[in-house]
């Protein structure tokens with residue numbers, strides 16, 4: 001039995017359903033070496049899963065929430081994964097991020113549960129830190145031009161806006177326009193389970 005304290009570990013039930021489909025995408029798209037920064041790590045279950053599968057990369061978790069960072073640290077200790085660095089306090093909306101260049105950036109399920117300023121900061125911060133060809137990976141539910149939004153996502157959007165009027169599903173085209181303004185190429189979209197999508201942006205040379 002482990003003597004490591006486990007009380008700070010949180011569990012986000014959706015992670016058990018989406019972590020393997022996301023990992024399948026990342027396996028094919030992440031670089032062979034270097035540091036992967038995760039924005040909005042939440043419970044830390046994703047980064048633990050990815051680091052276990054891809055231990056040749058260095059994994060940098062982050063979240064502005066102290067409770068989230070405590071959970072990430074507790075998961076990392078419990079799973080004994082040396083590839084995961086200690087979590088850092090990082091608010092994507094801030095101009096100054098406490099980290100320098102990285103090889104890839106992941107952001108799962110934050111864009112719709114934060115003000116638009118967080119997405120703007122995410123894309124500007126990623127553009128400033130990624131090398132040419134570097135990957136910015138987003139995952140979550142989005143609205144898409146010319147496509148009907150699934151009823152479950154419409155209901156989710158309503159619920160989000162009720163909780164905070166600054167939240168809500170974003171239009172993929174708006175995110176891609178922002179990414180283009182910051183030197184990223186066109187979105188590569190991969191359909192994922194439960195009406196979510198993976199969005200991959202590569203920094204142009």
Ligand SMILES: C[S@@+](CC[C@H](N)C(=O)[O-])C[C@H]1O[C@@H](n2cnc3c(N)ncnc32)[C@H](O)[C@@H]1O
Pocket residue numbers: 012015039040041042043046063064065068090091092093107108109110113114118
């Ligand atoms: C729904 S949770 C997703 C957590 C995790 N990525 C997952 O998919 O389980 C949203 C996370 O976004 C974080 N968050 C909210 N606003 C943020 C911001 N401005 N910058 C970075 N993270 C933010 C929250 O602290 C929370 O951990």
